[in-house]
Amino acid sequence: MAFLEINDLVKEYHTGEVTVRAADGISFAVEKGELAVVVGPSGAGKSTVLNILGGMDTCDSGSMVIDGRQMAKCNRRQLAEYRRGDIGFVFQFYNLIPNLTALENVELAAQICPDHRNAAETLELVGLGKRLGHFPAQLSGGEQQRVAIARALAKNPKLLLCDEPTGALDYRTGKVVLKLLQLASLEQGITVVIVTHNLALTAMGDRVIHIRNGRAESVERNTHPASIDSIEW
C-alpha cells in the first residue's frame, strides 16, 4: 500500500445557495519518499486536495489513507494531532508569524513536536544560519520562504505539503526553494507534495498528478526526475 492514498475524494463548498464542487472524486496515491507534483489550472481543485491532505480541511466523502491511517473521518483534535506530528506546510505567502524572528518562527513549530529538529540547525540547513535573529519583515521573500521550509522541516514531518511555494518568488529564488524541497525528499526521505500551476515543475516530480475539474485526470510516474538546476521556466 502506498504511503499516501486518496480515493474518490469529494468536497463541496456551499456559499449561500451556490454549491461549488471543488473535488469531485479525486483519487491518487504517492509512495513514501516520493516528490509528487500536483498540477492543474486555477480552480481545478488542487489546493482543496492539498488542504484536505494537510488536515486543514475535511472531505465530504471518499477515503484518505496516510501511512496506513484512515484520515478522512478524523475529528478536529485528531486532525490537529496529525498536523502537529506528521505534516509540514509551505505556503505561497510564507505565513510566517511577523512578530517572531526566523529562529523563533522555527522554534514555534518545533517546540510542539515531540520528535523535532534543532531549529538553528534547520535554518543552517536552508542557508539562513546567519539570519536567525531577523524578523520576517527584515528578510527577502526567498529568505522568508526558506524560513517557512525550515519551519516545516524542523517538525520532522512525514509529509511536506507545499502550496505554490514559488508563486511569489522570482525565478532564481524559486529554484533555491525548490532545491530545498527536492533535497528534503531525496536526502531525508520525506514525502513531498507540491501543488503548482507551473507545468515546468512536473519534471522534478517522482510522480505528477494532473487535476482538472475536481478530478485527477492523470497520475504519471516519472522514473527519472530532473534536477532543479536543469529545469527552466
Place this chain on the structure above:
Amino acid sequence: MPSSRSKKRSSRRPFALSGLRLVRNTLPRFISVLLITLLGVGFFYGLRLTGPYMQANAENYLDSSNTMDITVVSTLGFDDDDIAAIAATEGVKDYYAGYSVNLLVNVNTNGISSQVISIDPRGEAGMNVPRLRDGRMPEAPGEILVEQSFVDYTASVDATRGIGDTISFASGTSEPITDTVGSDSFQIVGVADHPLFMADDRGPSDIGSGHNSFFFAISEADFTLPVRNVVYVRSASATALGTRFGPAYERAVDDQVVALEATGKVRSPLRYQSLYEQAENDLNEYRNQVVEGYQKLNDGATDLGSAHSSLNDGLSQLLDGRNTLNQGWADLQQARNTLDSGWTTLNSSRTELDNGWQQLRESKAKLEASWGQLQAAHNALLAAKKTLDDSATAITDGWNTLSAAQAAGLLPPGAFEAQSEQLSESEQDYAQGLDDYKSQLSDYEAGVKEFNSGKTEFQNAYDQLHKNEGSYQTALSQLQTGEANYNNALKTTRNAETSYDGQVSKLLNGEREYTQSLSDYNSQRQSSLAELIDAQQKILDAQADLANLKAPVWYVLGIESNAGYSTFKTESGQIEALAYIMPDIFFLIAALVSMTAITRLVDSERSQIGVFKALGYRSGAITARYLLYALSATLIGVLVGVLIGYLVVPPLIFDSLRNLFSIPSTLRPFSVSIAAVACAIALVFAVIPALFVIRRAVREAPAEAMRPAAPKAGKRIFLERFGGLWQRFSFLQKITARNLFRYKKRLFMTLFGVAGCTALMFTGLGLHDSLITLTDKQIGQVMKYNVTIDYRLANGESQADIEQKVMDTGDVAKQTAVFQETVRISNSEDTKDIILVVAFDPAKISDFVRMRERPTGFGEPRSFSLTDDGVILTEQIARQMGVQEGDQVTMRTLGNASGKFKVVGIMENYVLHDVFMTPAVYQAGFKEDCQPNRLLAIMNPDVQTLPQSLEDAADITAVTYSADSAEMLRQQLDVLNLEVIILILSAAALIFVVLFSLTSINIEERRRELASIEVLGFYDRELASYIYRENIIITVVGALAGLGLGVLLQRYIITSMEIDTFMYSRDLLWTSFVIAVALTFAFSAIVNLLMYRSLTRINMVESLKAVE
C-alpha cells in the same frame, strides 16, 4: 446622454447592497458599536438629565405653589410700615406677611416641638400655597392643617390623629400660649404638603428638643401676636427667569436680598425710633404707676389713722354712757325695792281686807242661812199649827160623829170602843203634837232673837271693813302711780341700754373694720410693695432694655436658607455631581472603543476600497459607504440610548428621591440639548476618525490598496534589552510579550477600556462604600451612644431624679448628661449652624462620643479629652471655616449670647457639625450658665427601645434612638446609592461590551496569524491560550491601572459631591478593590470564553488564502 442617469442608478445598486452586506457580514461589530454607543449615551443622557429632571419637577412644585424666593425675618417683627416698605421695595413682585412660631404639639404626654405657620388668606392666589392631600383648608379659626408624617407618627404611638380630630398645643415657655395663638386646641381639617417644607427638616426650635418635628398651618386669625414676624417675598426678576436653580436665579435672588436689606436698613432706625418712643412712653407710664401706687398706700395709711382716733373717741363716750346707765340702774333698783315693800304692805292689807271680806261674806251667809232656817221654821210652825188645828177639828168631828153614830146606834158592837180608842189615841197624839209645837215655837222665837243680834254684828263689821277698803284703795292707787313711774324709768333705762349696746357694737364693728382695714392694708401694703418693687425693677429693666434697645436687624434670607430647598438642591447637586465626570469617562471609553471598532473595520476593508476605486467609484461614494455604516450604528445607538436613558434613569432616581422630598412628580422633561451633546460626541468619535481612516484608504492607489496590508513588522521590544530577564521568559511568554507591544494602539485601547471600566466600577463601589459606611461610622463608631433622652425638669425635680428615672428602666447601661443647643459659628465670610454639646461629666464623654483625629493610616490617631482648655470641633466644619487647632472661633447662641473659644482638637466626624465643651468653657465664653437638657445613653445589649412609659413621662420631651437616625440617614443616602448602583451596573455592562468588541477586533485582525499557528498543529486549547495569555495580561494590567485611576477618581468625586452636612468617608474598603478586579476578571473571562469558538473555528483555508 439620456441613459446616463439610469445607468448611474443601476450601477449604484450593487454598491448599496454591498453596503448592507457589509453590515450583515460584520454584524457583531455593528452591534457592538451600536451597543457601546447606546450604553455610553444612555448612561450619559440618563444621568445628565436626572438633575434637570428633578429640578424641573421641584421648580414646577415651587412655582405652582407660588413659593417665596426670599424670607425676611426681623429681630423685632414687622409693623405695618415695615411691611409697606417691603411691598414698595424695588423688584418685589409679591409678598405675604404672616406668622411663624414654634409650639409644642401634645401627643400622649409629650410636647413635640413644631413649627406653626399662617396660611396666606389669598388662597390659591396667595404665596406658599399648601398642597392638600386630603380634607380641606382651614376656614374658621381653630382649624388646622397637618402633615402626613404627623398623622403617621401619631398612629405609630397609638394616639392617632386624623381629619376631624382635635390636637392641642403648649407654648413650651413660661408665657401662656394665648400670647401666641388664640386657642390651645385645633381641629384637624386637612392633610397637606407645604412647599416650605419639602424635606424632613422642620428647622431649629428654641423650645422642646431644639428641633422641630412637624409643621402645622392655621389661619392668620388664630394668631394673637402683636406684629407679624415673617415676610415672604417673590422677586420679579427671579420669577421672570422661570427657574429656581442655577447662577442666574441665585443672582436674581441675591440682588433682591440686597434690595430688601437696604429697605431693612432704612426701616431699622425708624422702627427703632418708634419702638424707643413707645418703650419710653411705657416706661413713663410705669413710673406714674409706681408713684400712684405709693400715693395709694400712703392714703390708705392716713385713712386708717383717722379711723383709729374716731374709734378711741367712741370708746370713751361709751365708757361715760356706761356709768350713767349703771347709775340709772341703781336708782331703778332702789325704786323697785320701795315699790316692792309698798306692794308687800299693800298686799298684806289686801289679804286682811280679803279675809275681813271673807268673814263678812261667811257671816252674811250664816245670817242668810239662819234666816232661811228661821223662815223654814216659821213655815214649819205654821204648817204644824195648821196640822194641829186640823187634827183637833178631826177629833172633835170624830167624836161628834161617833157619839152621833153611837147615839144613832149605828155602830156595830165593839166599833164604838175601837173607834173611841182610836179617837183617844189621836187625842193623845194631838196633845203630843201640841207640846212639840209649843217647844218649836219657843225655839223659833229664840232663833229670831239670835238672828237679829247677828245681823247687827254683821252690820258693824261691814261698816268697819268698808272703811278699811277705802284706805286700801287709796294706798293702791298711790302704789300704782309709783309703779308707773318706775316702769317709765325702766323703759327709759332700757332704751338707754339698747342704744348703748348699739353704740358698743357700732364701736366693735368699727374696731373690726379697723382691724380688717389694718390687716388689709398691711397685706395690701405687702403685695403693693412687692408689686411696686417689681414695677421698679421693671422700670430698671425697661430702662436697661431701653438702653440696650438695638435697632431691629432684618435677616433677609434667600430661598437657599429654606431647609427643604437647600437639602433638595444639595441632594440634586450631589446627584448632578455624580452625573459629571463619571458618565463623561464612561462615554469617553464608549466613544473611543466605538472609534476603534470603526477605524479597524475601515482598515480591514482596505482592499475592498481599492477594488471600488479600481472600479471607478468616486472617493465620495466610497467614503459615504463607510460613513453610513458608522453613522447608522452610532445614530441608532444614540437614539435608543437617549430613549432608554430618558425613560429609565431620571424617573428611577427621582422616585427614590421622593422618599425624602414631598415633591409631586408632574413633569417628564426631555432635554434636547443634552441629547444633542450626546449625539454630537458620539458622532465626533465615531465618524471623524472613521473619516480620516477612510480618506487615507481612499487616497491610496487602488493597486496598493488591493494588496494585502503588509503585516506589521515585528521588532524587538524594550524588554529584550534586559537580557537576564528576557532569558528567563519561556518561549511562549516571549511571544506573548512581543505580541502585546506589537499592536500598541490596540494595547492602549484595550488597556484604557479595561482600566477605565475598572476605575468606574471601583469608583462606583468606592462611592457605594463611602455611602454605606457613612452611617455605620457615624452612628456606632463616632456616636457611641444609641439613645438620647431630652427632658425638662418638672417642678421640684432634680437632675439626679431624672437620671435615676432613666436608670430605673433597667435598660440603660450608662448615661451622661449634656446640654445641647444650636449655635452659629462664624468666620469673616461665613456663618453656619452647628450643634453645641456641653458635657457635664467631661471625663465620661469619651465613653459616648469617640473624640479622636481621623486616622490617616500613619500611626495611631491622636485621641482628645475634653478639658477646660477649650473646645473640640468636628472636622468638616473646621475645614469649611478654615479653623486649625489652636485657633479661636466665634460662636453665638440663639439667645444671642456670643463668645470666643479656643479650638483644642479637631475630631473625626461624618454627619452634621458639633462642637464639644465643658460647662466651665461655656460659662467663660458665653458668660451664661447652662443646665443639662439631654442624656446620652447606651442601652444594655439586646435592648432595642426604652419603655414607652419613659417616653410618655411628662418631663421627657423626646427619646431618640440612634437606630432611627441611622435609618433616616440611610434613606437619604439610598438615593445616591441608587445612582451609584446604576453606575456600577452600567460600568459592568460597558466593561463587558468593551472587552467583547476589543477582543473580537483583536481576533478578527489576527486571523491569518492564528490560522498559521493552527496549521502548525496547535491544539484548540493552545491556540486559545496564545491569545488569552495576552488578554489576561492586558486585563490584569488594565485592572490594576484602573484601581489606581479609580482611587483618584473616587476621591475627586467624593470631594466634588460632598455637601455641607456630610463628610463622606475617604476610606476604601478592600472589598471594593476585590470586587472591582474580580468583576473585571470575570467579565474578561466570560468574553474570552465566548470568543473561544470563533477563535478555534478560524477557517484556516480561508484565512491563509493569498489575498482576500
